[in-house]
Amino acid sequence: MKNSVGRKLPDDLMKQLNYEGFKSTEIGKPQVQRVAPKVHVSTGDDKLVDSIEDVVKKTVKDGMTISFHHHFRNGDFVFNKVMRVIIDQGIKNLTLAPSSLTGVMNDIVIEAIKKGTITNITSSGMRGSLGDFVSHGGLKNPVIFRSHGNRARAIEHGDIKIDVAFLGVPNADKLGNANGMQGDAVFGSLGYALMDAQYADNVVLLTDNIMPYPNTPASIKQTQVDYVVKVDKVGDPDKIGSGATRFTKDPKELKIAAMVNDVIVHSPYFKDGFSFQTGSGGAALAVTRYLRQAMIDNQIKASFALGGITKPTTDLLEEGLVRRVMDVQDFDKGAAASMHTNPNQQEIDASWYADPDNKGAMVDQLDIVILSALEIDTDFNVNVMTGSDGVIRGAVGGHQDAATAKLTIISAPLVRGRIATVVPKVTTNVTPGDSVDVLVTEYGIAINPKRKDLQKAFANLPGVPVYTIEELQQMAEKKVGKPKPLEFTDRTVALVEYRDGSIIDAINEVKD
Amino acid sequence: MEIKQTAIAGTLESSDIQIMLSKGQSGIQIDLESDVKKQFGDQINAVITETLKKFGIDHVKVKALDKGALDCVIKARTIAAAQRALKTADQPAWEVL
Incomplete structure (x- = not known):
């Protein structure tokens, strides 16, 4: 079968897993039933x-679903400690359902797959x-990729039923009141882990820092926690996030x-009380700096900044240019x-951040x-999942969720080395073009033809040449040549789920 | 033309390609390493082969370490390596350019 963005999906798997193909970015107003732990x-x-051995013995059984959060990023010690015990206890057929997987987790996940621990x-x-x-067929069952908002939706619906959540925290008291802000390995917001704490049947906290009871502020509450495990170290503070944010000096990134910034400032949305989300890439950080100046020059203040938060954004909060920071994770x-x-920096969980099946999520107000x-691609579909060789090397993150904003800007270089970024058809469709409004490259911008209003607004901006996306694609191809099509097996x-739980694309095994 | 000495041109910086030419007996043998080999391997080999043929080089071992170079760069590095290998670097072969 094909879905509405023309992606061929495997009939047998779709049927077996009870999936429907992606139809539309519109969520509508369905009535949904949530589950309870x-x-x-x-x-x-x-x-x-x-x-950890005792807790695993008491909680984890063959065939269960276990979860972790990825707030420690590449400084995570908890995942490896717990997975080691689970593998060594000979537990089999687990479903691994973390908020995401970082590089430090790779080796032990591969080991767990090879030994049948994770299926x-x-x-x-x-x-x-x-x-x-995985791209070379290492895991028998297909991996299901979900956005942060969609993971929250799937947990609330019971599509992901977490039996045991192992959540590392930099502090907790003996009953499980914990936050992400105090201790050695601090990471700030516990946004993604809050879903697990709320919905898992068993919640196990791991910490290296037992605080006097009661510990506040409590992001995770004692009413949610079954066990608190004292471990040596939960993480390496230096690898959780970069210490000081360095601004890019790359002229290409600065130009983008x-x-x-020009696109934002000349859009109809740049007015007092506007809201925005930027990522953590070099160009995104530089945008925040330009945007700061534009806000000062035009005497405009933002109502909120959303999503994964960086220092340049919290600086705007300090300066009073942003009224609230709604923080699901800190980079x-x-x-x-x-x-x-700063009390104006509010910790939000993944559901509040981006869950489509909600009584309003932050992204809906963005x-x-x-x-x-x-x-x-030339239909504005975006791939953030597979590399130019077809191999999985990315994450949906909040991409699909945040793309529902009123003005969704994709910033990307026209080419990277010999690889074109603007292509006739994306290798993997993650975010449908319907939710993308403007592409900004170092050569100029392309506006989604559906946005006539924006085409008018950006028609004569000095220093911002407007092309059709087909023109940008041809410009890229002229530079790098026409690549040989990638080869995949059947x-x-x-x-890849869309945020409503339908399937937007399938990723096949690479042939080589 | 006969390869007179092993010669090298180019760097391992991104968007560059390093070409090393040494004596060979059986045609133009290219050993290519590239992150974009799947998509552009044939094209890179074609540019190197074509450029070497313009110098009349028929037998040579080519070691190519590509870091995402565009065709114009591949051609330039191959020309430089060829002239060094032929010991003609002091007489640029303008007609090949």
């Missing part, structure tokens, strides 16, 4: 234990050796950032520290977002 009643006096994975993304392993130490000290792309190694 099991509660193992306790007064809380015997939660504190010092052995299913759902994640926001994967990179490096694990992406390579300046042009993104650097500055942003994490600011959440601790005016402007700047997102990246590995590839974007076997599906991953399915």
Whole structure:
């Protein structure tokens, strides 16, 4: 079968997993039923234990679904500690359902797959050796990729039923009151982990820092937690996020950032009380700097900044240029520290951030977002999942979710080395072109033909040449040449859900 | 033309290609390493072969380490390596350019 963006989907798997093809970016107003977790009643006096082995023995059984968060990013020690015990105890057929997988987790996930410990994975993304392993058919069942908002939706619907959540935290008291802001390995917002704490049948906290009871502020609450495990170290503070954010000096990135800023400032949305989300890439950080000046010059203040937060954004909060920061995760130490000290930086969970099946999510109120792309095609569809060789090396993240903003800007260089970014057809469709409004490259911009209003608004901006996206695609191809089409086998190694739970694309095993 | 000495041109910087030419007996043998080999391997080999043929080089071993170079760069590096290998670097072969 083919879905509405013309992607061929595997009939047998779609049927077997009870999936429908992607139809539309419109969520509509359905009525949905949420699930509730099991509660193992306790007064809380015997939660504190010092052995991961004992907790795993008590909680994890063959065939269960286990979860982790990725807020420690590449400084994570918890994932490896827990997975080691699970593998060594000989547990089989687990579904791994973390908020995402970072590089430090790759080796042990591959080991767990080879030993039959893990037989299913759902994640926001994967990179490096694990992406390579899966793309070469290393896992029998297809990986299910979900955006951060869609993971929240799937947990609330019961599509992901977490039996045991193992959540590392930089502090907790003996009953499980915990936050991400105090201790050695701090990461700020616990946004993604809050879903697991709320919906998992068993919630196990792991911490290296037992605080006097009661510990506040409590992002995760004692009412949600079954066990608190004392471990040596939960993470490496230096690898959680970069210490100080460095601004890019790359002239190409700066040019793109300046042009993104021009697009924002001349859009109908740049007015007092506007809201925005930027990513963590070099160009996105530079945009924040340009935007700051534009806000000062035009005496405009933003109502909120959303999403993954960086120091340049919390600086705007300090300066009073942004009224609130709505924070689902922090990308650097500055942003994490600011959440601790600034009451106007609000921790939000993944559901509040981006879940489509909600009574309003933050992304639904978002005016402007700047997102990246590995590839974007002439229908404005975006790939952030597979590399130019067809191998999995990315993550959906909040891409699909934030793209529902009123003005969705994709910032990307026209070519990277010999690889065109603007292509006739994306290798993997992650975010449908319907939700993308403007592409900004170093050569100029392309506006989605559906946005006549924006075509008018950006028609005569000095320094911002407007092309059709086909022209940009041809410009890229003229530079790098026409690539030989990638070769895939018939076997599906991953399915990419759209944020409503339908399938937007399938990823097949690479042939080589 | 006969390869007189092993010669090298280009760097391992991104968007460059390093070409090393050494004596060979059986045609133009290219050993290519490239991150974009799947998509552009044939094209890169074609540019190198075509450029070498313009110098009349029929037997040579080519080691090519590509870092995403465009065709014009591949051609330039191949010309430089060829002239060094033929010991004609002091007489640029303008007609090949």
